[in-house]
Amino acid sequence: MRKYLSYYIRNFDYALFFDYIFLCLFGLVMIYSSSIMVALVDGKEPDYYYKKQLFNLLVSFFAFAVGAFIPYKHYSRKKIMVFMVGLITILMFWVFFFGFGESGTGSKSWISLFGLMSFQPSELAKLIIILYFAGTFYRKTLNNPTVELNPNNIIYPIIVWIFIIFFVALETDLGAVLIISGIAIGVVAASGIRIRTFFKFFAELVVLGAAVLGFILLIKGDKFLTPNRIGRIKAFINPFEYEQGSGHQVIQGYIAIGSGGLEGVGLGQSVQKLGYLPEPQTDFIMAVIAEELGLMGVAIVLGGLGFIVFKALLIALTTKDPLARMIAAGIASWIAIQTFINLGGLSGLIPLTGVTLPFISYGGSSILVLSFAMGILINISMYEKLEKRKLRGTK
Template sequence: MDKQLLKKIAKSYDYPLIIAIFMLCTFGLIMVYSSSMISAVVRYGLESDYFYQKQKLWLIIGMFAFLCTMIVPYKVFAKKRWVLTIFFGMPAVLFAVFIAGHTANNATSWFKFGFFNVQPAEFVKLGLINYLAAVFANKQESLSKPAKGHVFPIYYILFICTLIAIQPDFGTAIIILLICCMMIISSGIRLGLLFKQILFLSMVVAILSPFWLPVLGDEIFSKERMSRIDGFLEPFKYADDAGFHLVNSYLAIGSGGLKGLGLGESIQKYGYLPEAHTDFIMSIIAEELGVFGVAFVIGLLAFIVLRGLVIARKCRDAFGSLFAIGVSAMIGIQTCINLGGITGLIPITGVPLPLVSYGGSSLLLFMMSLGMLVNISMFVKYEAHYKGKDKSTNIVNISQKKGLTF
């Protein structure tokens, strides 16, 4: 690859998007330290910078993954062998969690590797985005016509979501379902066919309820899960129990005001707001940095999501376009669910804030996904500026085998 081509590739990268991503990661790292320094010592008996150091290590790993997916041409991930690996690999890994997984907070959702805990369900999000983008990109010519083969991905998605839900991890299962819905709707599939399948599945679930309710009913309608609904509907009535998190989240957000109490000056992180560095990190941001801090985070996340949708619109390749939509939907949906939980708009689901909350699996997932998004953006810009002008370069004509036919 000659120097001229490398210069053209370098000029084609979306630097505003890259800067926004790293600004958010750096800010998140600072807030992880600020929000966890007290609980690390008092609650866990660790060094004050314990969670900060772990998050920093995950960020370094994430940056490496980001660079890899940013450089490797995205069409490589549309190859049949890769998609087949994802197709069979995702259920295999999720089944392995039940056999050799680590249980924490009444959920068997992690693999424990000494110093690290890895949550496979996080990476299933990216796997399904890749799978759906490849499958529907391959079916573009026939999606407007009724065909039985179009509904197979829908049943596969439900199968994967069921495996995650019975861990149990309903929050992740719901997010995956919403991401996949956005991709399916954007794929060009006949909406009539989609509605028929939803109606059919609803009838099947209702008919089979005498069989699955005795197995999953206790988990779905467990006392702990119902208490979350009580805490959501009447948080101040259950302020000492189910509404404890939400009430203290309100106190943190309300006491921050316009400018906040100052970085590191949060009161709620002194044991009043549990999980301050994970699910409720935005509450601490609001308390310490006020409206300006919240606006900064939401603004950067909104910029990334909107940038992703613009990239999807400009991309001429169906796989790249659907992949960009999936990544944008993942970040947007997870942000809305996290913010909805800490503000009492929806029940608390335990979903981290993208790129900001503490959590290695989540951070690594988003860095890999955003690296792909930057890669797609680079190809779009390169094609717009250089394709046809320089016949010696063929970067946009990477060979691609046909995708899956099922």
């Protein structure tokens, strides 16, 4: 144990760690700034959301430590993979029968964990897809590196993916469906699969995904195509035509971004958060950042997120371990896709989906699972540094 801790400390990725800490603390400050009016309107203390997120961060730091300490190779063990599939199966049925959501959104994505806290299983599903896909592909080629991956010999990951997509689609959480699908494609792309086989696999995922969503629309179309979602599509096409309705949030976001300029109006000085911008502490928190801290604040956040994606991709491109490559690529895909969907909805590039900004937005489930994933990424980085030291003949 002492030897392991010595290697651990010496090879720890401090740059990645401090970037993660910075983003979490930056998000905490912006949650405090953006949520005061929301808390007062809801009849709560001004720092209600700040304190809740502070508690979420304390729990998340523990999850990060667990992820960073456990050797990532363990996630390819059959018993752990079976446990992950069993856990997400229980949680998906739990949210289907006993889940709840916000009124008006049409989503039912949350469960209550014995009255202690609310949890969103679709967040955990993102990480499980990464670990299960990577572990399965790794085990397929572990004893026989010449085995070529194809859709026929990786049927179990496909079944798990279809199962998760089906139940997340039943929650009508379209943002999570897109992210989970993108993650699966990212892991497959990093598996070493041939390009022709990859496109075949991608086509099959598209067909299967479309079939799942078509079936959901057939049996649950009224809850899937809610007035709120139809309004978001209309607002995406022309938000100013629906300024007093579904386009209101998008337009207020534009005003917030335009008001910030280069340096912003000052921390805590946002006008749009004072009742104009609904739920500014969640998926529209970047609008408040842009207004208060300007383009410089936006660049800082994007730089921090971009550094994590860059480091994960760098590991994926340089490592000789296929398991490390696939997990790192999956985490990079997750953060990059979720960031794009959040900012795309904010800027009007794509319709709003209610997806949070990684590490920055308010939310316990998101920061908890992302922190665990960051721990795993740092564990992979540590082992990569250790392997390079061994090659150089140093410890």
